[in-house]
Amino acid sequence: MIEIKNIKKSFGDKIVLKNISSKFHAGKINLIIGRSGSGKTMAIKCMVGLHQIDSGQVFFDGRNFTNIKKSEQKEIRKEIGMV
Secondary structure, X not given: OEEEEEEEXXXXXXXXXXXXXXXXXXXXXXXXXXXXXXXXXXXXXXXXOOOOOOXXXXXXXXXXXXXXXXXXXXXXXXXXXXX
């Protein structure tokens, strides 16, 4: 399971994600839907560590993804698929 808790991401004064929380369950199809420019891709990139979040937490199977080394994040990414 992937869980995000209150993630926030901004670029300068522009807040892209503000206090986003959700759970994505293993073995199920999980979707993020919304209109163009609403932050869907940025949320996914933040979840997998391609962009560092300003605040909040991301967990993969209970492991805190936001507080581990890049090398450990790379190993966890091998367990993730996204389209």
